[in-house]
Amino acid sequence: MSDLAWIEAALTGARPQAMAALLRYFRDLDLAEEAFQEACLRALSKWPQNGPPRDPAAWLILVGRNAALDRVRRRARDAALPPEDQISDLEDAEAAVAERLDGGHYRDDVLRLLFICCHPDLPKTQQIALALRVVSGLSVVEIARAFLVSEAAMEQRITRAKRKVAGANVPFEAPGAVERAERLGAVAAMIYLVFNEGYSAPDGPGGARGGLCDEAIRLARLLLRLFPAEPEIMGLAALMLLQHARMAARFDEAGAVVLLEDQDRRLWSRDMIAEGLALIDKAARHSAPGPYQAQAAIAALHARAQRPEDTDWRQIDLIYGALERMAPSPVVTLNRAVARAKVAGPAAGLVMIEPLEASLAGYFHFHGARGALLLQLGRRKEAREAFDRAISLANTPAEAAHIRAHLDRLMSEAQAAG
C-alpha cells in the first residue's frame, strides 16, 4: 500500500474512537467533526514525513482538540463561548489522552457516539445516514449515492438528524449496567439496519451498497473489541459475516437475485464463513441465546451445506421456532413456513403462511413465497396471482426480475401444456 492509502486507512480506523472522545470534550457533533477534520488534515501533512504515530486515535484526539479549541477561542471574539462547564475535561489533556491509550476507556465513548445516531426519535433512514456520516466518516456524496438520493437531499437529512440529536441530551456520564445493555441493543439494531441497506440490492454505481455491508461488519467488530463478552454482539457479527459471505453469488450478471438454492457455492467467501462460525462457537459457550445468535445459527446451517440438498431444514425449522418465541414477528413465521415446506411439503408450508395474509399483505416476500408454494402444489392460477402481487410490491428491479422469471416459466409451461 502507498503511504497515502495507509494513512487514509488509519484515519478511517481511528475515526470512531477519536470522534467519540472529541464529542465528549465538546458535547457538540459539529464541533467534534470539525476538530476531527482538522486533525486529519494535519495527519496528512505530518505523517508522511514523521511516520504514523503509535496510537493514531490518541494523536488525532489531542491534535483535534487543540485545533478546535483555537477555533472556538477565535470565534469567541464574535460570539459568546459555550458555558465553561459544557467544555469538559479541558485540563491536563495530555494525561487524559495517555490514560486513553488503554482501549478500554474508549468503550463508553464509542458506544455513546453510536447510540446518539440511533436515537428513537430518528426515522431509520436518518439513523443509518447519521451513523455513516458521523461514525464511519463516509462523505455526504457517498451516502447519497448509496441511498439513491441527491446530495442536497442527503445533506438536509443529515442536518435535520443532527439537530434532533442535539436536542436529545444524551447524558455524558458513564452509563449503568442496565442502560449500557439497552444502548448496546439499540446500537446493534442500527448496525444491522446499515447492513440490510447494503444487502437488499446489488451494487449501485461505485459499489456503494456492498460497501455498507463491509462498513456494518467493521462496526460490529469494533463493538466486539470494546465489549468482547457479549454473545448477542458475537451473534450479530456472525450473522452479517455469514450473509455477506454469499455476496458474490447472490446476483447474476443481469443483476437479478439468485436464490440460495441456485447459488454457485464456490463463490461464497470461505474467510467470512470461517469467521462467522468461530463467533457462533464463542457465543454458544455463554448459553445465553438471543435473536441475532438464532439467525446466525440458521445462516451457519446454510453455510455448512456443501450442496442445497445437504441443508438441515429440520434444524432450521426448529431454530425459527425458537426465534418465533424470542422475537415474534410475521416475517419470522413466514421464513419458518418456507423451512417447514422443505421438511413436510408445500401444503404444510402453505398452512402456516395463509394466516399471515392480514399482516403481510403489503410484503413482497410474502407473495413471492406463497406463489412458489402454490406453484409446487400445481395451483397455477393462484400462483400467478400471487406473483403478480409480488411484482407490484418489489422494492428493487432485481426482486421484480426474479419473480418475472417465475412467471415466464409458468407461461411457457402453460403453453407447452396447451
Add this chain to the structure above:
Amino acid sequence: MLYAFLCYHAEDVVFSWSQEEDDAVMAKLDVVHQKLAKAGKMGPALRLLPTTAATTVRKSEDPPLIIDGPFAETKEQLLGFYVLDCEDLDEALSIARELGKANPGGAYEIRPVRLFLPGGAVGGSE
C-alpha cells in the same frame, strides 16, 4: 537456525482493506514466498482471523479461566505456539486445559486460522 517471524499490524486498518487491496498485498507477499520456497527456506506460514474471534484460556487459575477476546496482559511474553486441528472451539478449549495441566501458568490465546500455507520441510541445513 529456524526463525519464527511474528506478524504485527493495526487490526482495524488491515481489516478495513478492500478485497482488491488485500489481494494486492497478498500477491506481493506471494512473490517473496515463492522466492523463499525455491531457496528451501519457506516453512509453514499462517494468517489469523481477527482478535474478535479469539478466546483466551488463563491457565494460571485452577480451573483455567476462559475469557472472550485476545490475550491482553503485558506481564507475559510470547514463548511459542501450536497449530492444532480441532473440530470446534469446545475441542480446542479441552486441549488447552490438557496442555495447561502439563504446564500451568500463563495463558493460551486460541485464534482460528484464516489461511494456512504448509510450506516445505525446513531445518535441514546448519
